Amino acid sequence: MADKEVKKHDQEHQSRTSEESDTPNDKAQRNESNEGRSWFRIILWLCQLIGMAVVIFSATKFVPTFYSASQEGDASSVLVTYFGIFALFVATFTVASITELRDLVKQTSLWLKARAKTATYSTLSGIGVAVAVWFFMSRHDVALAGLVVIVAAAVRLIAARSMFRKWEKPLEQLRLHVVTEVFFHCFALWGLTAGLLLQVAAIKSLETAPRITITATLSLALLVAVNKTTARTRKLCTAIDGQISDVLRAVDALRAERDSGNMIELRREALESVDALDRMLRTQLNTGYKLLGTNILPKSTQRDLIRKLRTSLAGDPGELPKALEPLSVIQNACGRWTDAMA
Template sequence: MFEYVGGLFDRAQPATFALVCSALLHYAVLATRSETAQALWQLSRRQRRLTVRAAFVLLGLCATVALIPFSLFGAGVALILTASVRLASPRKQGWTVPELDVHILTEVFFHSTALVGTALGINFIALGHYSDLQNGQRVTITLTLLIGSVVAVNKSTTRTRKLCTEITKGVSGVRRHMESLHSVRELNKNSERLPDKRQECHEKIDDLSRALDTRLNTGYRQLGTRVLPVDTFKTLMTDLHTAADEADRENLSWSQASPLLDEIRAACAKHVDEMA
């Protein structure tokens, strides 16, 4: 076992040495150029986190490519670690409702890429560890993992389309019931139907809230990406419930929430799939 591990490091030594030297050189340049360091730390916390993530992913991809000629096992480990950055650290802030369509597309793309990267990493590890496999066995392992990654990607994208469909339905339901509530109030502010109409609106808002609080790409809440940033989501729900209580078409809460609902529906409508 120790001889095998030692052999891996021996074969990967040139690439590892080059990567370490490159990282040290980059760090030295960054540390000595004060204006570069100051510019980095002047970024917001979110921007610094994204910058570090991007740098780590780029370094991981470079390490993977550099290690392939020397050690498939090491390349597989590097690729899995790179993919885990994306899978284990979902976005929580950093986009707005007008950018929701782009947010959905990029999250689907990067999540799918991470799933495929994980499968490739496992494939590299298997082929590197069992180096005496015949070609037929290697092809079988590769195809099995490739098909598995395709299934995982399809399941993830299907989930996103289904969620977008539910959100679109939820927004339409809220708008219809709010319109009915406003019409009843405009006809008679003391109508006996108002309490029931308010209750129906609150129920539809709760349905929409559950849909918007569902993660885009996975059922694991800690690993999935939100549809809306937390602050935007909470503000929208508060405005909608307030608008239902006020039952006034000209109410400030409804005036703020209504355009957001239209933008959310427009973004999700591009991914609607009733058959998903």
């Protein structure tokens, strides 16, 4: 504790010394840079406020129109409002992440390069689904259009596990992997709901009261499922972040007491911490169902990481730094979703 206070004091002293030694030009440039950042943040916040206002306004238009179209069985209106709600879903995600837009674009570019085949397959599949929905809706066959959407969403939920068993540079892309998996999992849930709503729209003889009840029930079920998915992700990231801290503390204690008589006990505690981390890394990211969920890391990467940690702990603790490097990367990525109250 005392070492941390001394280090903090030294950093503050160095900061004050560098500020005192700055020339007037350096201070002016720093002030201009800070002002530029402040204006940039204000502009981003304004964009978020405007974007949220547009999203809310659009929701008040599209949702009632979708209900009215489904009640009347108007296929063309259902099609327009269906894609309008889809655009609303994407716009909400974009507005929520606009403050990190530059980093998100960079990460997305890396993701597309590393998963070119998957991105191509997903794009072609999406185009195929859109064409099929348009075809059936143009023939006023709302039920078949809804069935296409349901099947596409179900395939995405089931195929996610096999599609992402391994990918290049998993540690560097960990943050984007978490974001995309949660986003597309929630989007697939939305697709299931939209498909079921199209099935409801196809039943023209359904009275108003049960139609409202079914629509409200499906919408609430979607909100609950999305909330559970995001909450699970936050809980897992929080647990991994905390467990990595436990592993690092156990390793530090082991290295500090290398020549003491507690070496065996400290090594056992460190190995137990690694075992707990292993269990967390094998936990599904977005759902507890093994058939549908995806791992936070590829199994090969996770096994290699744990194997190196166990081998280093069983041997010379001086070899641990290389084995510990990936833990910092994982902790930094998971730290963005740490939520102690999740």
